[in-house]
Amino acid sequence: MSDQIKQAIQEYATRLGDDSVVLGHRISEWVSYGPFLEEDIAYGNVSLDYIGRARMFYTYAAELADDGRDEDDFAYMRNDREYRNLLLMELPKGDFAYSQVRQLFADVYYTLMLPELLQSKDETLSAIAAKAIKETKYHLRRSRDWVLRLGDGTEESHKRTQKALDQLWGYTHELFDMDETEQLLADAGIGVDVSRLRDSWLKMVSDILTEATLTVPEDSWAVRGGRVGYHTENLGHMLTEMQIVHRSHPGCKW
Amino acid sequence: MTTSQEENFMRKISAEEKIEPKDWMPDAYRKNLIRQISQHAHSEVIGMQPEGNWLTRAPSLRRKAILLSKIQDEAGHGLYLYSACETLGISRSEMIEQLQSGAAKYSSIFNYPTLTWADVGAIGWLVDGAAIVNQVSLQRTSYGPYSRGMIRICKEESFHQRQGYEAMLALAKGSEGQKAMAQDALDRFYWPALMMFGPHDSESAHSQKSMEWKIKRETNDDLRQKFVDQTVKQIEVLGLEHPDKNITWNDERGHYDSSDLNWDEFWSVINGNGHCNRQRIEHHLAAHEEGEWVRDAITAYNEKKRAKKAQHAA
Numbered sequence: 001m002s003d004q005i006k007q008a009i010q011e012y013a014t015r016l017g018d019d020s021v022v023l024g025h026r027i028s029e030w031v032s033y034g035p036f037l038e039e040d041i042a043y044g045n046v047s048l049d050y051i052g053r054a055r056m057f058y059t060y061a062a063e064l065a066d067d068g069r070d071e072d073d074f075a076y077m078r079n080d081r082e083y084r085n086l087l088l089m090e091l092p093k094g095d096f097a098y099s100q101v102r103q104l105f106a107d108v109y110y111t112l113m114l115p116e117l118l119q120s121k122d123e124t125l126s127a128i129a130a131k132a133i134k135e136t137k138y139h140l141r142r143s144r145d146w147v148l149r150l151g152d153g154t155e156e157s158h159k160r161t162q163k164a165l166d167q168l169w170g171y172t173h174e175l176f177d178m179d180e181t182e183q184l185l186a187d188a189g190i191g192v193d194v195s196r197l198r199d200s201w202l203k204m205v206s207d208i209l210t211e212a213t214l215t216v217p218e219d220s221w222a223v224r225g226g227r228v229g230y231h232t233e234n235l236g237h238m239l240t241e242m243q244i245v246h247r248s249h250p251g252c253k254w
Numbered sequence: 255m256t257t258s259q260e261e262n263f264m265r266k267i268s269a270e271e272k273i274e275p276k277d278w279m280p281d282a283y284r285k286n287l288i289r290q291i292s293q294h295a296h297s298e299v300i301g302m303q304p305e306g307n308w309l310t311r312a313p314s315l316r317r318k319a320i321l322l323s324k325i326q327d328e329a330g331h332g333l334y335l336y337s338a339c340e341t342l343g344i345s346r347s348e349m350i351e352q353l354q355s356g357a358a359k360y361s362s363i364f365n366y367p368t369l370t371w372a373d374v375g376a377i378g379w380l381v382d383g384a385a386i387v388n389q390v391s392l393q394r395t396s397y398g399p400y401s402r403g404m405i406r407i408c409k410e411e412s413f414h415q416r417q418g419y420e421a422m423l424a425l426a427k428g429s430e431g432q433k434a435m436a437q438d439a440l441d442r443f444y445w446p447a448l449m450m451f452g453p454h455d456s457e458s459a460h461s462q463k464s465m466e467w468k469i470k471r472e473t474n475d476d477l478r479q480k481f482v483d484q485t486v487k488q489i490e491v492l493g494l495e496h497p498d499k500n501i502t503w504n505d506e507r508g509h510y511d512s513s514d515l516n517w518d519e520f521w522s523v524i525n526g527n528g529h530c531n532r533q534r535i536e537h538h539l540a541a542h543e544e545g546e547w548v549r550d551a552i553t554a555y556n557e558k559k560r561a562k563k564a565q566h567a568a
Binding site: 031032038041052075153241242245251254 | 299302306310311312314315316319323329332333421424425428429431432537544545546549550551555558
């Protein structure tokens with residue numbers, strides 16, 4: 001493996017780890033705040049899956065970095081400007097409709113992206129994808145069901161869900177952006193060319209939204225920047241909370 | 255009620271046979287069980303709050319994952335205890351109403367605030383530890399669904415206790431700051447954990463009848479003594495100071511003697527005036543009320559689906 005490729009994989013694994021830890025953290029904020037007990041359990045479950053993914057991606061990134069860092073150094077010792085997650089993942093949990101719409105976007109994305117990652121020539125990335133695919137299948141079943149029920153439920157649930165769609169749509173374009181690092185890996189058969197997934201994503205999401213009697217928003221705006229550390233104002237607050245205990249006791253084991 | 259029904263019921267109780275949902279049972283037995291099982295279910299549910307308070311600040315990804323998984327288990331326990339209780343003829347929504355109105359109680363331990371990360375370890379070790387002592391004994395309770403629920407719950411609770419103790423051990427063997435955090439958590443949670451066993455047997459309103467009906471199998475004071483005894487060694491291994499300066503081995507009794515508890519505090523928290531009583535119920539209510547439009551949406555959606563199906567069939 002050339003140094004250039006190795007470095008690119010480390011960056012890639014870090015990005016995917018960041019996506020997972022940030023979304024996993026947001027989902028965990030629902031525990032004990034769900035509309036009923038079964039949902040508290042489901043949120044905990046989904047969050048746990050994402051934290052598990054983050055640990056696998058970070059552990060791999062740390063192994064490639066080979067500089068004595070571990071998964072927690074990646075999660076807890078980097079600042080918001082160093083985080084490389086997609087902006088969609090870091091947005092606050094909002095109301096139940098907002099979280100479920102975000103989840104639907106992410107779940108459809110992973111449904112398309114993970115089978116591609118499974119084909120990666122990199123065995124570790126492929127193995128992580130294999131585990132994550134099973135989880136995502138269950139996640140999508142849940143978020144799809146919820147968006148159907150909320151969209152085609154009451155007037156209020158419909159209104160809230162449509163509003164969430166309109167507020168979140170502009171953050172979805174970034175999901176399909178490629179930069180040099182990702183292109184290098186895609187060309188080498190290691191990373192996923194996400195730019196090719198947008199049409200299928202749009203088709204799957206549109207079908208679900210239409211069945212839910214919701215309107216697919218226009219592509220009239222797009223916000224980008226997560227992959228270069230240009231975040232929304234929310235991430236700094238999230239990391240402040242997430243990292244406070246770890247950073248207050250430097251070098252400690254937990 | 256005929257004599258033969260009651261005799262038959264008591265015969266089963268003495269023969270250690272389980273009472274099942276469809277069996278005849280005295281009203282007071284049913285009422286007593288509903289009180290105890292629903293209180294237990296509510297405790298699992300409210301218990302998500304003090305632990306959830308640290309989910310977003312867990313100091314490592316591994317600890318975060320363990321805590322998520324533990325809270326998920328607790329919520330699951332809440333679910334099957336609600337189901338066990340429903341077999342006695344009360345609905346989950348009625349139980350939740352009773353929780354929110356204050357008519358039903360939950361374990362007072364959750365009215366103490368979790369102030370540092372070490373409190374998460376202390377809860378796993380001491381609170382779940384105390385709960386297990388009680389629940390192991392309840393595996394032999396006379397009501398079938400409750401007994402079976404307890405057997406399942408005990409398996410998971412012992413994992414919770416181990417993870418809590420292991421988290422405390424990491425702190426106690428860590429830096430000065432971590433060790434101080436562990437000692438502080440032990441000092442704060444030790445006494446309320448002992449109070450989890452309830453008032454002295456002589457003061458316990460429900461104890462006598464519950465023992466006769468074998469809903470409860472051991473008395474509050476006996477269970478508390480077991481917990482006191484097992485905890486001494488655990489504190490030693492951690493290298494922390496015992497919060498009870500009067501703890502001494504009594505050769506004659508074969509148990510540790512210990513200080514009496516602050517019963518004024520116990521009754522004050524039970525009566526709703528602890529640190530977090532209002533906050534816990536307020537939190538539960540707020541989530542419940544905010545979730546109303548979601549629950550309404552499901553009902554409306556299901557209605558529409560049913561109507562469509564009926565239309566197709568017609």
